[in-house]
Amino acid sequence: xxxxxxxxxxxxxxxxxxxxxxxxxxxxxxxxxxxxxxxxxxxxxxxxxxxxxxxxxxxxxxxxxxxxxxxxxxxxxxxxxxxxxxxxxxxxxxxxxxxxxxxxxxxxxxxxxxxxxxxxxxxxxxxxxxxxxxxxxxxxxxxxxxxxxxxxxxxxxxxxxxxxxxxxxxxxxxxxxxxxxxxxxxxxxxxxxxxxxxxxxxxxxxxxxxxxxxxxxxxxxxxxxxxxxxxxxxxxxxxxxxxxxxxxxxxxxxxxxxxxxxxxxxxxxxxxxxxxxxxxxxxxxxxxxxxxxxxxxxxxxxxxxxxxxxxxxxxxxxxxxxxxxxxxxxxxxxxxxxxxxxxxxxxxxxxxxxxxxxxxxxxxxxxxxxxxxxxxxxxxxxxxxxxxxxxxxxxxxxxxxxxxxxxxxxxxxxxxxxxxxxxxxxxxxxxx
RNA sequence: GUGGGCGUAGCUCAGCUUGGUUAGAGCACCUGGUUGUGGCCCAGGAGGUCGUGGGUUCAAGUCCCAUCGCUCACCCCA
Numbered sequence: 001x002x003x004x005x006x007x008x009x010x011x012x013x014x015x016x017x018x019x020x021x022x023x024x025x026x027x028x029x030x031x032x033x034x035x036x037x038x039x040x041x042x043x044x045x046x047x048x049x050x051x052x053x054x055x056x057x058x059x060x061x062x063x064x065x066x067x068x069x070x071x072x073x074x075x076x077x078x079x080x081x082x083x084x085x086x087x088x089x090x091x092x093x094x095x096x097x098x099x100x101x102x103x104x105x106x107x108x109x110x111x112x113x114x115x116x117x118x119x120x121x122x123x124x125x126x127x128x129x130x131x132x133x134x135x136x137x138x139x140x141x142x143x144x145x146x147x148x149x150x151x152x153x154x155x156x157x158x159x160x161x162x163x164x165x166x167x168x169x170x171x172x173x174x175x176x177x178x179x180x181x182x183x184x185x186x187x188x189x190x191x192x193x194x195x196x197x198x199x200x201x202x203x204x205x206x207x208x209x210x211x212x213x214x215x216x217x218x219x220x221x222x223x224x225x226x227x228x229x230x231x232x233x234x235x236x237x238x239x240x241x242x243x244x245x246x247x248x249x250x251x252x253x254x255x256x257x258x259x260x261x262x263x264x265x266x267x268x269x270x271x272x273x274x275x276x277x278x279x280x281x282x283x284x285x286x287x288x289x290x291x292x293x294x295x296x297x298x299x300x301x302x303x304x305x306x307x308x309x310x311x312x313x314x315x316x317x318x319x320x321x322x323x324x325x326x327x328x329x330x331x332x333x334x335x336x337x338x339x340x341x342x343x344x345x346x347x348x349x350x351x352x353x354x355x356x357x358x359x360x361x362x363x364x365x366x367x368x369x370x371x372x373x374x375x376x377x378x379x380x381x382x383x384x385x386x387x388x389x390x391x392x393x394x395x396x397x398x399x400x401x402x403x404x405x406x407x408x409x410x411x412x413x414x415x416x417x418x419x420x421x422x423x424x425x426x427x428x429x430x431x432x
Numbered sequence: 433g434u435g436g437g438c439g440u441a442g443c444u445c446a447g448c449u450u451g452g453u454u455a456g457a458g459c460a461c462c463u464g465g466u467u468g469u470g471g472c473c474c475a476g477g478a479g480g481u482c483g484u485g486g487g488u489u490c491a492a493g494u495c496c497c498a499u500c501g502c503u504c505a506c507c508c509c510a
Contacts, residue, residue: 014501069508073433091510120510125433127504136510203507219506270509279510290510317510345468378462380470388470395468409470 018124018132020319029322032333036163037117037137044156046115046139051095053119057085063094063300065271067211074122088121091270093297093313094304096140101306111143128323129288135318138294142301145310147245150276150296151252157292157314158258161280165291165324172263173278175246177238179299182274185237186212196226216265233264242275249276272297276312282324291324292316337387339366339430343379345395353394356404356422363427384409389430392422 015021022030041048057077064070076088089095096116099105105112117137124130139156141149154173161169176182189212197205204223207214213234218224235246253260260278268277277295285291294314301309322329340360344353350373357367368386370379376393383391393405393414404422407414417425 017501074508122509124508125506126502127506130509134510138510214508217508268509287505288509293510315510320510343469375463376468377466377470380468382470384470391470393469397468405469407469412470414469 016132018126020131020133028333028335029325029330030318032329033164033318033322034117037115037160040156040160040163041115041139044113044139044152046113046141046156049096049099049114049116050118051089051092051099051116053121054086054088055095055098057087059094059098059304060087060090062303063097063272064091068271070122070270074124076121076123089118090120090122092116092118092120092136092138092315093140093270093272093300096313097142097301097304097306097311100140100142101301101304106142106301106306106309109143111141113139113141115139127288128286129317129320131319136315137318138313138315140311140313142309142311144312145298147248147276148252149310150245150249150312151256153294153312153314154249154253154260154276154278155256155258157278157280157294157316161292161316161321164321164329165282165284168283168324169291170281170283171258171260171278172266172281173249173260173276174263174266175235175238175242175249175275176267176273176277176295177234177242178274181238181242182234185232185234188232188237189213189215189234192230192232193226196230199226213267216267227265234267235262235264245275268293268295272300272303274298278314280316282320284324284326285320288320290317291320337389338368339389340368340426341379341383341386341388341391342367342369343376343383343391343393344370345376345393346399348396348399349394352399356392356394356419359423360426363423365423365426365430380407390426 038048057075060075061071066072070090075090077085078087080086096114100112100114105114115138118135119133120136121133123132126132137160139153141153154171158169158171177185190208193208193212193215197208200208200223201220204215204218204220207218215223215227215231218227238246250260250262263279266277266279268279273295275296275298278293279290280292281289282291283289292314293316294312296310296312298308298310301307301311342353342357342360344350353369357369360367368383368388370382372378374382376395380391388409391407391409393407395405398404398416401416402419403416404419405414406417406422
């Protein structure tokens with residue numbers, strides 16, 4: 001198609017790779033999801049915040065981690081006219097923290113609960129459940145170092161995901177300890193695995209050097225076996241305080257009746273996590289099965305120039321959740337159909353129709369008006385297709401008599417109604 | 433960046449193995465069966481340079497090469 005257009009001298013355009021057109025048929029479920037998010041967040045006392053789609057490139061380099069793939073090769077960065085490097089946001093925690101600091105939200109209250117919803121941009125190869133522009137929502141609680149705050153965030157994430165995907169979700173959590181303990185652990189891990197590096201694939205051997213924690217993500221069964229055999233686990237190598245914290249988080253989830261698995265191999269990609277990390281996955285998805293991820297990031301606020309502030313948060317993927325939700329959620333989101341299709345025949349009625357439609361709409365009645373000058377037969381077909389409950393027919397005969405014909409599309413019955421009384425009549429009819 | 437699968441009507445897809453009349457089906461769309469009456473049914477119609485370019489051949493949707501696009505997976509992540 002594009003080529004044909006190019007040949008004929010005009011140009012046609014197509015979507016940029018990894019982006020998506022969200023068509024009218026897809027919107028109801030999106031709206032329902034957004035309503036659900038707002039409602040549940042509200043019940044937990046979280047308030048919405050929106051930040052710009054682009055930020056200073058440095059913000060992400062500092063927060064996400066200069067060594068991560070996101071920063072290294074996945075950011076959409078560009079220079080503005082003043083030569084400043086800007087980046088389309090690849091995640092939202094850093095921008096939210098930036099806004100929290102810049103607007104002094106932390107000075108107003110000792111604890112700030114925020115939620116967000118928006119599109120992110122990462123230049124990755126698209127696949128099932130992964131796009132270059134994609135939606136995420138999430139929450140951040142800034143100010144509390146205590147495990148009950150971790151529990152609240154996890155419970156909130158779990159409740160929201162379950163509201164959309166009632167079945168097939170799994171919650172896994174782990175503790176990464178504090179940064180100092182993690183450094184010591186990483187050295188221990190490297191030491192333990194170094195003698196077996198030769199047995200690993202190229203990629204995993206590389207990771208052992210650059211980012212040993214990520215080895216736990218490997219899909220290579222041989223490496224997995226090596227890990228099971230020789231690797232010390234991070235949750236066994238954290239401080240007593242961190243152990244206590246993690247124990248309290250688990251106890252809190254237990255008391256809420258939330259089932260989880262302590263996955264000792266769960267590590268998460270972003271540099272800023274500390275202590276609790278968690279992930280919610282769906283069995284209904286493909287390789288990209290994480291619908292939600294989060295954890296504690298006690299060091300990030302200070303890293304971004306603010307006062308030392310403990311924080312916990314999560315982020316969930318809109319497209320992945322909808323994908324996992326499947327047809328049931330789509331059906332639940334179905335919108336009610338049209339109230340009235342206004343069919344007209346002839347010049348007089350056609351001229352009269354817009355003001356009639358206006359009067360109906362003023363009464364809260366939804367009205368679609370024929371603008372194609374089609375035959376009555378075609379107009380009724382259109383009315384049927386659009387799901388209208390009633391079709392109002394206005395022809396020259398009716399107009400002369402000051403009435404119109406109201407047809408009930410369900411049973412086909414019709415009656416004449418005076419034009420003057422029409423709007424009020426419909427308001428009553430549809431209210432009953 | 434690497435690998436697999438797929439590009440034929442608006443949509444979902446047959447046809448390709450074994451090249452050969454005018455390239456098909458279902459759904460959707462339009463018209464008629466009803467001088468102004470939907471759904472169901474019946475009859476008819478419109479819609480395609482078979483992703484694009486090149487090659488082989490008397491002949492290519494079908495075989496070969498290249499290229500673009502989509503998709504799944506690796507990597508990484510929500």
